[in-house]
Amino acid sequence: MSETPAACPCSICAEPVERHTESYCNGCGRLFHLNQREDLPGRDCGTVSLSEAHLALEFLCAACDEAAADAPAELAAVLDLAEAAGAAGMSEAALAAEAAAGRLPHRRTAGGALLFERAAVERLARAGGGA
Numbered sequence: 001m002s003e004t005p006a007a008c009p010c011s012i013c014a015e016p017v018e019r020h021t022e023s024y025c026n027g028c029g030r031l032f033h034l035n036q037r038e039d040l041p042g043r044d045c046g047t048v049s050l051s052e053a054h055l056a057l058e059f060l061c062a063a064c065d066e067a068a069a070d071a072p073a074e075l076a077a078v079l080d081l082a083e084a085a086g087a088a089g090m091s092e093a094a095l096a097a098e099a100a101a102g103r104l105p106h107r108r109t110a111g112g113a114l115l116f117e118r119a120a121v122e123r124l125a126r127a128g129g130g131a
């Protein structure tokens with residue numbers, strides 16, 4: 001019984017994964033290559049980064065990493081009225097009034113929805129914090 005079990009293939013490149021490159025994606029849970037040893041050769045089919053939110057290592061296979069990179073970053077930085085109200089801790093009406101008064105940079109879509117930049121909303125929330 002000296003036979004070693006066949007190594008599981010990487011979900012990205014389908015090559016067998018060595019023990020020191022064995023990593024599981026936090027996005028899809030699949031096995032992929034990530035060389036965890038600087039002294040050994042190994043391929044990387046994904047990335048690892050330190051999550052500041054969880055203070056833990058986050059493994060992402062190349063497929064999930066690409067999907068994350070494809071999501072436009074500005075989406076997260078743009079808020080609609082309800083989201084902005086939540087972020088600012090204000091009512092939607094109060095926020096709309098701030099926008100109408102020109103105190104909050106905003107954009108109105110063709111559909112009539114108000115869009116705000118997260119940074120501007122947070123600035124307003126800080127400025128109005130003492131009111």
Ligand SMILES: [Zn+2]
Binds near residue numbers: 013044
């Ligand atoms: Zn691979």
Ligand SMILES: [Zn+2]
Binds near residue numbers: 025027029030062063
């Ligand atoms: Zn993945």
